Amino acid sequence: MKTDAIILTNGRLQDIAAKTAHGLIRGTDRFQIRGVIDPPTCGRDAGEVLDGKFRDIPIFDSLEKALDTIGQVKYCIIGIATKGGILPEEMKPTIMGCLEKGISIVNGLHEFLSAKPEMVQLSEQYGTELLDIRKPKSRSELHFWSGEIYSVKSPIVAVLGMDCALGKRTTTRMIIEACAAHQLNAQMIYTGQTGWMQGGKYGFIFDSTLNDFIPGELEHAIVTCWKETQAEVILLEGQSGLRNPSGPCGGEFLVSGNARYTILVHDPKREYYSHHININKIPDVSDEIDLISRYGSEVIALVLNTANCSEEEAHRFQKQYADELQIPVLLPLYEGVNEIIPIIRQLISTDKK
Amino acid sequence: MKTDAIILTNGRLQDIAAKTAHGLIRGTDRFQIRGVIDPPTCGRDAGEVLDGKFRDIPIFDSLEKALDTIGQVKYCIIGIATKGGILPEEMKPTIMGCLEKGISIVNGLHEFLSAKPEMVQLSEQYGTELLDIRKPKSRSELHFWSGEIYSVKSPIVAVLGMDCALGKRTTTRMIIEACAAHQLNAQMIYTGQTGWMQGGKYGFIFDSTLNDFIPGELEHAIVTCWKETQAEVILLEGQSGLRNPSGPCGGEFLVSGNARYTILVHDPKREYYSHHININKIPDVSDEIDLISRYGSEVIALVLNTANCSEEEAHRFQKQYADELQIPVLLPLYEGVNEIIPIIRQLISTDKK
Numbered sequence: 097m098k099t100d101a102i103i104l105t106n107g108r109l110q111d112i113a114a115k116t117a118h119g120l121i122r123g124t125d126r127f128q129i130r131g132v133i134d135p136p137t138c139g140r141d142a143g144e145v146l147d148g149k150f151r152d153i154p155i156f157d158s159l160e161k162a163l164d165t166i167g168q169v170k171y172c173i174i175g176i177a178t179k180g181g182i183l184p185e186e187m188k189p190t191i192m193g194c195l196e197k198g199i200s201i202v203n204g205l206h207e208f209l210s211a212k213p214e215m216v217q218l219s220e221q222y223g224t225e226l227l228d229i230r231k232p233k234s235r236s237e238l239h240f241w242s243g244e245i246y247s248v249k250s251p252i253v254a255v256l257g258m259d260c261a262l263g264k265r266t267t268t269r270m271i272i273e274a275c276a277a278h279q280l281n282a283q284m285i286y287t288g289q290t291g292w293m294q295g296g297k298y299g300f301i302f303d304s305t306l307n308d309f310i311p312g313e314l315e316h317a318i319v320t321c322w323k324e325t326q327a328e329v330i331l332l333e334g335q336s337g338l339r340n341p342s343g344p345c346g347g348e349f350l351v352s353g354n355a356r357y358t359i360l361v362h363d364p365k366r367e368y369y370s371h372h373i374n375i376n377k378i379p380d381v382s383d384e385i386d387l388i389s390r391y392g393s394e395v396i397a398l399v400l401n402t403a404n405c406s407e408e409e410a411h412r413f414q415k416q417y418a419d420e421l422q423i424p425v426l427l428p429l430y431e432g433v434n435e436i437i438p439i440i441r442q443l444i445s446t447d448k449k
Numbered sequence: 450m451k452t453d454a455i456i457l458t459n460g461r462l463q464d465i466a467a468k469t470a471h472g473l474i475r476g477t478d479r480f481q482i483r484g485v486i487d488p489p490t491c492g493r494d495a496g497e498v499l500d501g502k503f504r505d506i507p508i509f510d511s512l513e514k515a516l517d518t519i520g521q522v523k524y525c526i527i528g529i530a531t532k533g534g535i536l537p538e539e540m541k542p543t544i545m546g547c548l549e550k551g552i553s554i555v556n557g558l559h560e561f562l563s564a565k566p567e568m569v570q571l572s573e574q575y576g577t578e579l580l581d582i583r584k585p586k587s588r589s590e591l592h593f594w595s596g597e598i599y600s601v602k603s604p605i606v607a608v609l610g611m612d613c614a615l616g617k618r619t620t621t622r623m624i625i626e627a628c629a630a631h632q633l634n635a636q637m638i639y640t641g642q643t644g645w646m647q648g649g650k651y652g653f654i655f656d657s658t659l660n661d662f663i664p665g666e667l668e669h670a671i672v673t674c675w676k677e678t679q680a681e682v683i684l685l686e687g688q689s690g691l692r693n694p695s696g697p698c699g700g701e702f703l704v705s706g707n708a709r710y711t712i713l714v715h716d717p718k719r720e721y722y723s724h725h726i727n728i729n730k731i732p733d734v735s736d737e738i739d740l741i742s743r744y745g746s747e748v749i750a751l752v753l754n755t756a757n758c759s760e761e762e763a764h765r766f767q768k769q770y771a772d773e774l775q776i777p778v779l780l781p782l783y784e785g786v787n788e789i790i791p792i793i794r795q796l797i798s799t800d801k802k
Binding site (some may be wrong): 179180181206207208211220232234235240241243245246302303304305306308310311312338339340341342343344345346347348349350352354375383386387390391392 | 506532533559560561564571572584588589593594596598653656657658659660663664665691692693694695696697698699700701703704705707728736739740743744745
């Protein structure tokens, strides 16, 4: 049973910062997205703004207009992921407006609403909730790595990226859906706040976990998922990039999560690590594949994010990387991800041997 | 001005789990260590138990005996680091005894004393403090990576290990001291709770930091240190090992901390990652050096932890690795670390060019 919610992006819907909103517009099993508040794009459909596909999610220029049209909702979700997880000042009036109208807030930022006295006061006064989903768990809820990961008998595949904000989560979801359509029981381990918002059952929020417990939380999520679902294949939503200086990350999935296979996501037109234009060059894909192999994991496919490419360019890049790397190169935007299905079937049968 | 303290190891002083105590016995600028409570080794000197060097730190079999002999102290430091940071049940009576005698507790475990009502009640009743030094900072105290690291003009050297609990912190301290003795201004960035207890001014506690803020906290510590001390070289205390499944770690130092040089610590007799006997083999040192080079860092020396070797074996390993790797191989236990000084001088002069 999905709960009605609106998303607040406050003018940033077309920006990469709204990746939380983008994920929710693409699909969520936790919420029924009834609308988006984003003045510059108001009057349009959020799906059309995102990728040209109509999804019946209207965009409004204010909270009042939204509620006049769609009626009351239970939640307002803050739909952006800012650098450092700071809450933009200009969002506060709308958030407080929601609380006053009996709407609870879902917040995936590092800055917690429950630490703001004015928000707590309003939420108590109007009986609403402040869900800070990145709030760290306490020690007693956290798991330490034990090696139990080696009891999982199905192949584990990490979906890593050359950088952050490349579509790792979306790629993972598309593959899970393609597997389901082909009668394969594939399960996803979410590792970001959007994964939770989309209704993920197995996972944890990587970047708001105390470092010491990341391997154990990851292992616990995978082992629990495997025991409960008998998944034939488990996909791990990766985070950041192995050598992204603002948050190097990846060894945890490959080593602690025992992901002996990797699907690597890349934007062929992105030259520098995001957030740090002209400082740190993204390495060659072949060099990254070699690095990943040092962690004991084989890259079984490259996925190209071609949002900034023409269709012709996308196919040219596909051919170029396939020739160079001799692995399948997927273009989800133009061809979907079905090409991965026989490869996954192969993994499953090889692993069973 | 150092504050009087005793260390509680409760029978584990000779175990690797007491590495917090071992570091404090070796030296701390924050506390004056007056004694250790450890029944199996009572009557001996803690320095002699540790490495054969007398340090005038008596060992007692109980809190009462300790206080009878040395008089009152301000702090009792929990001297062990357990798997998962759990407080051993058998330590609780002594900790509560301390609180009742007006002694405050320094706790570097993940399990916080300030979350235990019985401890809080005693500490309030007797006016003592519960210092949970691994308690995570709040968002407003944390830094996000900005790229300011590239303003640091002195070489940055990461002291990494092939595994955890190999002596990375001790190696770092020894090198800092050797530099000082040779009129080199070297500074250390601590990254563990023991580093803080030893009086480190620049650093943070890596494993109790929310993952998203590790690169920024590291950068902030290095930049602040460089600005305030004009260090000629900065050494980063590493954590764990790059491919240790219970906590893979290292990219942060190399990429976010811009450590273009690495000193690698290794135990030539340790075959498997610690805590997980017979599961995960530690890779070859040459393979690790190659992996580190992929993160843009050059291994300038190998340091051997020869605590489990005879002197003859130690020298044999030294020759073997030096022949194979063609880099200096240090034996701190037998030869100190002075051999690193000309290498560091070389880095400083090369970097200035």
